[in-house]
Amino acid sequence: MGTTQLESVAEPKYWHLRTVLSEALDSEFSVGEILPNERDLAARFGVARATLRQALEQLELEGRLQRRRGVGTTVAPPRVGVAVGTEQHIWPGASGDAWQLSDSTFEVPSAAVAAALETGQDEPVHIVRRSRMTHGQPVAAELLHVPASSVPDLSAIDAPSGAARARAVLRELHRLDLEGQDSAVELGSARADDAKQLDRLPGAPVLVVTTRYFARSRTAALSVATYRADTCRLTFGDSGAVEIHEDPERRAS
Amino acid sequence: MGTTQLESVAEPKYWHLRTVLSEALDSEFSVGEILPNERDLAARFGVARATLRQALEQLELEGRLQRRRGVGTTVAPPRVGVAVGTEQHIWPGASGDAWQLSDSTFEVPSAAVAAALETGQDEPVHIVRRSRMTHGQPVAAELLHVPASSVPDLSAIDAPSGAARARAVLRELHRLDLEGQDSAVELGSARADDAKQLDRLPGAPVLVVTTRYFARSRTAALSVATYRADTCRLTFGDSGAVEIHEDPERRAS
DNA sequence: CAGTGGTCTAGACCACCGT
């Protein structure tokens, strides 16, 4: 990775560095390999550590690198394709999906969620917490909001929380006929609780997927799921296995 | 915005600052309003400018702020919902869509695109460049790759490039029966050319939407579209108008 | 031109990990 001349174009150093490093990753490193530490790299390229870090941040955002405090910087594997929307609509928690139930409570949601569910401002709803794993790594944390009116027979359950309660909420929800669903994706940053679940630091970039489930001509449930933006590629549509990467010959370690 | 005690939790300053500023934006600012400049803000909160900037970066990533060099930092309007996937599949460029044709060429695509299209490694394809506007703002730049085999009758056209050529490619493409499509969304950073089209700096966060269009049991076209992550919320499904925001009473200026 | 955000530096200390 010889230092090409900086040219006259006034390209920022960190951007040029990103390009150089990106090409070096393609040609001289394999997945899982540990890079030299930041102080050494900065010295090698003749820049301040902050500048080098700016380049690394870009590459991490693009899913090329993985950095862990106290450990080091490693070459990331290609992003995992995660199916989040399919042609045939199904209820969350239907048999065989990739989610793991963790908890459920009955509480007043944020104003935004209440508005989407068309429930009263201070009306509590069931909140099911789930997490999604792929290849042994946590990739998503979800809050599924279910208004009491969608699961009228749940009152028999008296467990205040826990996975068993979560199962009960989903079981009751599945009794409704799902008429449709729609989703929206936007960029966000992980709040402290999500970050912990996703094994990231607070503020880490996440893809927020908001899904509305319709039944009986109403919004019967609202899911807000945060996916790790560095490791995930969200897929919609018939076949979830799109494989687009600039460097197809990268191999698993 | 009294400084709550820093507690023992060792929350980073920039994260605490982000929270404080976020609440201030909700309660004390309206959309379009200009914030004090970074040096003043940093002094007011008693932190270095770099730390203040880290907090602003977070808020910009979340779509709460908009920063422009030489101008200042303003409060951003709520994100625009942009429909990128619908129940009924349609060809790109069908009448009435929000895209604007800009150019078309015939050249060898990147290896990744060639692999997805199942064309030969050095086989040229038609590349149609389009951009998408919403509310007078550019929100997306797209490269639509069409293998020559999908538009066999195009050879009559001899214009080497230009919008007229782009129209011709799409017209020929529409003669095929669209059998299906699928999409993937992932986080990326804008390359120099995309950044210019999107009126952003290189490296700005973008949502990359890769869509495959199927016809005659093959991939007849491949679209790679980059959307501004700061201003867009991508919507999939029946109704594209999901409105989820933590602060519903924010008004346009 | 003055004022803004964008880049860059050379340090320092902290939180975390594995040994």
Add this chain to the structure above:
DNA sequence: CGGTGGTCTAGACCACTGA
């Protein structure tokens, strides 16, 4: 404990905008 990435500082200069 030593080594890693994460945070923070106090400066400097540059690129761009608008008056």
